[in-house]
């Protein structure tokens with residue numbers, strides 16, 4: 455039972471308009487902790503968002519698996535053992551089903567970023583880079599929304615998304631994660647150093663159960679004390 | 689007379705067109721290019737950098753200033769040809785092999801350039817041989833390396849070892865940075881400098897070359 459993928463992998467190509475890109479997230483990613491950018495920067499953000507609406511083809515993929523926590527820092531999902539670390543492990547008590555996912559802002563967006571770099575306009579390049587990060591994360595929020603809908607129908611709660619590379623879960627474990635999803639899913643590939651291409655991509659896991667808890671995004675579990683996202687989200 | 693106060697304000701406020709316009713006027717009037725750079729532009733960059741360090745200005749503003757400065761510098765460059773003292777120092781910068789993260793490195797490159805360094809940006813996914821060759825060919829004063837992940841940052845040590853093997857290590861300062869790097873790691877791999885943002889990267893580079 456434990457080893458099963460319980461449904462086919464759900465894959466969707468989205469329009470940017472299907473994602474929610476909160477202004478506050480864009481500002482935060484640009485380094486404005488709590489303040490708003492002045493008019494000339496806001497204009498650049500608007501231009502980038504307009505361009506993104508035309509070019510960006512975000513994709514999401516997710517699949518449901520049976521699984522169990524096998525130790526304080528380990529979990530078995532779809533028959534593969536993951537060393538997710540103690541911190542993430544502590545949030546998996548009571549988890550009975552798991553979702554593995556990949557999201558990406560897509561190759562078209564990477565191409566847009568490369569084009570901007572070639573143009574030499576560093577300000578727009580920086581803004582577009584930050585917007586790409588927000589898009590990749592917004593796609594994770596969309597995966598979670600879809601998973602929550604299904605979970606609710608079954609009376610289950612869904613945890614936060616957790617990703618290899620965070621909180622003591624080694625970034626190399628992405629290999630196992632990708633091996634449980636169809637090859638070339640969403641057009642995302644992993645290189646030898648476990649970096650995903652396109653760059654604006656996220657891989658991760660959600661856990662479901664009757665008793666698992668969804669925390670407000672917990673900076674306190676992340677070791678990166680200097681992160682610009684830290685202050686606001688604790 | 690070209691209004692040099694206006695040039696200072698244009699660079700500080702990140703306004704490209706006015707910065708270029710005043711510079712053009714000043715050149716036409718026969719102003720000394722070095723005086724334009726050192727008298728108005730560098731002080732403006734220093735001021736925006738100071739505001740950034742104090743949390744009163746943000747990254748996009750730094751970059752707008754750097755962009756204005758760079759636009760004006762383009763006009764001055766042909767007049768400075770052959771004058772080595774016009775550049776604060778020469779920097780080779782790249783993201784290490786296995787890593788495709790561009791933006792952090794480009795921010796650092798842009799700020800260094802905006803602050804008077806000559807910057808040779810050799811891109812992403814750069815193998816050790818290419819770093820060594822670029823340092824050798826350019827006679828760079830500083831080599832800057834960037835990485836996004838803990839899996840790729842380890843390659844920085846490989847590059848430092850390659851510099852040693854090529855007999856270049858004592859001729860070039862090495863600076864490292866990127867999200868997973870900290871000062872401790874930089875020291876551990878034998879780098880000379882580390883910083884966690886593009887503004888302090890400039891301060892560090894100047895410090896290493898004794899031009900602070």
Ligand code: B12
Pocket residue numbers: 586587588590591617618619620621625628648649650651652653654655656657658676677678680681682683789791792793795796832833834835836837838839863864865866867868881882883884885886887889
């Ligand atoms: C935005 C972000 C993302 C975005 C975009 C990533 C991208 N490459 O574009 C998204 C959401 C897509 C993402 C995905 C992932 N991320 Co991420 N991400 C971040 C975050 C929050 C900011 C990175 C960023 O773009 N900053 C903005 C740029 C401008 O800053 P920067 O690159 O750091 O550069 C500045 C300084 O570092 C410095 N600098 C940079 N280079 C140099 C060089 C020199 C010489 C000097 C002096 C200074 C210097 O100056 C620059 C300008 O100020 C960091 C955490 C953080 N706060 O840094 C995590 C972080 C980089 N991510 C992390 C991880 C794990 C991932 C994923 C692997 C997660 C996953 N499983 O999906 C993926 C990997 C993506 C991939 N392609 O493989 C970890 C990496 C640690 C590790 N274990 O290796 C970090 C550090 C988070 C953490 N808390 O641990 N991520």
